[in-house]
Amino acid sequence: MLSRFFLYGCTGWVLEVLFTGAGAALKRDRSATATTYLWMHPIYGGTALALEHVSARLKPYPRPVRALAYTALIFGAEYATGWLLRRLLGRCPWDYSPHRWSVHGLIRLDYAPAWYLTALLFEPVRDGLLSATTRPATRHEPAEVVFVGGEQAGKEPDADALQVGVLASGFEQAPLDVSP
Structure with a gap:
């Protein structure tokens, strides 16, 4: 589980860097400046482990419905961790206050399509990480x-x-x- 936490955190960082870099490029930033925060690694890692737990309960539902539930969990985790960081540090590292669809400056509802796409990708990423981080059971059957x-x-x-x-x-x- 610790290895998946680490890998999920790194995957989240990479996705965030790609997302913010692409956004900067679309705003004509020729350097395509990308950003993330050290705080994001444990947030991504912990959120993905929570998604693993929830995914087992949602298995009977179609994948698009599961992705909606994952999106809600992602928004909840982003809001909760942003609120907690604001309480601990005096400010949240990300501040969405100036944006129209912001909720208390902690989440942006206009990011729902990006989070939904991320949620759709969660299960294939999870399956890959599970197969990479769990050893296959070896059989010790006598010949x-x-x-x-x-x-x-x-x-x-x-x-x-x-x-x-x-x-x-x-x-x-x-x-x-x-x-x-």
């Missing part, structure tokens, strides 16, 4: 080996197999001393 006349049935005996067979035979024939 069936049948020795017929000192040889493995259907195969030529190899030196290691014969050594194991000789060693096992030695244990079987050794006297068992159980005296105290």
Whole structure:
């Protein structure tokens, strides 16, 4: 889970840098200045882990409906963490106050399409991270080996197999001393 938290935070940073850089470029900023905040890493990481938890409960619903629920959770997390940072730091690192669709300067409702697109991408990203961060279960099933006349049935005996067979035979024939 810690590795996914770290990777989700980094993914969020990358998406934010791409989003803010593209926005700057569209405003004719030739350098396409992109910004993010250190605070965003734990916010993105924690929000994505919360989305993982919620996604299990929403599985019966169609993907577009799940994405709407994820969008609401994303807005809630952005508002709550912005409010908390404002209380702790005296200000929120992002301030949407000057924008028309801002709610208390902490979220922008006009970002709903971008958050919805992010929410649609969440499950494929989650599935990729889950497969990358969880080890496949290894099976420790004993191979069936049948020795017929000192040889493995259907195969030529190899030196290691014969050594194991000789060693096992030695244990079987050794006297068992159980005296105290």
